[in-house]
Amino acid sequence: MVEPTGVLRDPANLVSTRAPYLWRLGALTRSLVLGAGAGLAELLWDVDVPLWLWAGYAAAALGYVTVMPQFRYRVHRWETTGTAVYTQSGWLTRERRIAPMSRVQTVDFEQSAVARAFGLASVTVTTASAAGPLRIDDLDVAVAQQLVDELTRRAEAEHGDAT
């Protein structure tokens, strides 16, 4: 029998403090687009969406836009050690991923146009498994670049084809 050793702690590092603003902007855009789509449909096809439904949607969207980024900011965390990468993501459903440094295959640096405006970038670490990419969203650009360099160097130091 395997002895229970305790549960995992959260990864040590938070993402950039500016990340919630980016997420909030995204949430706001999504909410507005959906609302505008419904409004347009109301005009075009003469559907009568009752006022209470609009009010309900507005309340839900407002809640999503205000609460979600804060919530996510506390959940989205990451950590690297000499031997492993550890990430945590999600907000209602939480997912933690751990990959040993010796199995890291690629380290990707990504930056969308909007993220660039915020000075943010994402890092994705892949292994040989299709099920295991570790994604760290919206770090400070400097932190992300440093992380990519560091991970690439460490992964190179390991041998074998990582399968």
Added chain:
Amino acid sequence: MTELEHDQEWRRLDLRMLLVHPVNEVVRFLPFLIGLFVLGSGGQDGGPWHYLGVAVPVAIGVVRFASTRFRITGAQIELRRGVLGREIRTARLDRVRTVELTASPIHRVLRLEKVKIGTGSTEDGTLELDSLGTVEAARLRRELLDRAGAVHPAEGGSADAEVLVRFDPGWARFAPLTTSGLVVAVAALGAATGPFLGSNLELRLADASVVEQVRNVALPAVVVLGGITLLLIASTLGIVGYLLANWNFTLTRDVAQRTFHVHRGALTTRSTSIDLDRLRGVEIHEPLGLRVAGGGRLTAIATGFARRSDENTAPLVPAAPLAVVRAVAGAVIGEEPGSPGTFHQHGPQARRRRYLRAVLPALLAPVALGLAAAAGDWPWTLAGAAVLVPVAAAALARDRYARLGHALTSSHVLVRWGSLRGRTDVLQRSGIIGWNLRQTYFQRRAGLVSLTATTAAGQQAYEILDVREDVAVGFAAAAVPGLVEQFVR
């Protein structure tokens, strides 16, 4: 000429491959040709098109033969083809995971084999050579696998091959119980009845008094008889399909080359080789139907097969008695694949989740039908019958929980799960390349987590469903020491 010189020469496909496609076309037009001779009239629709139907494949074949070359240089296999657009594909020999030889009946008459080389690097990482002579194909396979093994002495020969399992035609009794058997049967039925649907014949039948007579016979009798007939046809087709695919099934282990060879097929023969170094474990498939009859199937978890596609995973034993399956599994992985006693159950919270998730949605059926009956326009008997749905769901939940278990051996991780598609996954601990721990809101409240071991082989991810959080962490730490411990609170 030395071996090396021979290797570096460009080689071509076998000239006999030119015959394969025309013969295929002739077979396709066989009904037409027979009609031509028997009826003496070819019909009015233009003959030239049919000659074209033979000429085009011949032309394509000639071009393909002339333009395809391959060679093995020091460390890689190189394949070039194309006349105008040139395509050159190379694969490193130490990345060659699998070599499959396939021969359709036409290939077999011509003594040819199609060679498929799996490199497992990308989704389309397969090099295909259609076709080589049987001797040449076998030689190429030996070369590739020797190089892939690298450290092993070459030319071990097949003398010290050890047969792990040999086909027993009696196993065909399991065929109707497998989903693949069912799929084959349904597909065959569809193909057979498709042309008749909507044709004059069907319309005439619909008009006939037969329908009237049928109506007079008690409806249940018709349904039962129809069901039995369908079942019989489906079973027969399933068995035929099983025999065609698995006739002569043999699994051998080539000790010197450290390779498993699977050979099977009645008409189209197929032989697959899996390098032992690429093997990461086995999956014992125990779907409900097979399990009830005491059967199972075995497939390999190996790198180099196309990702997440079932037809490309290597079968090690087709539907067969569970004892055979387990014995072969044990021989392949080198240890006992877990007796029922070795599995740890997941506890009351996991049991509760199985029942809730199965029964709650199933309750919808009787409730909805009950409401409809109360409203007055649906019969109460229907709502009464629908009560069986949640009862069946509860039985399913019970089975799902009873099977849910995990275990750890000296070199493998064992995961047993599922009911209708039940499986026992046996994964090498050294093949695990990461852990995912996933918790939904409800799982968090119940203190459970789904622990997924990721790997480069097979399904890429093997999940241990709804296990207590501390147990999951302890399991991950014990299976792959030195990884998760550093993150424990």
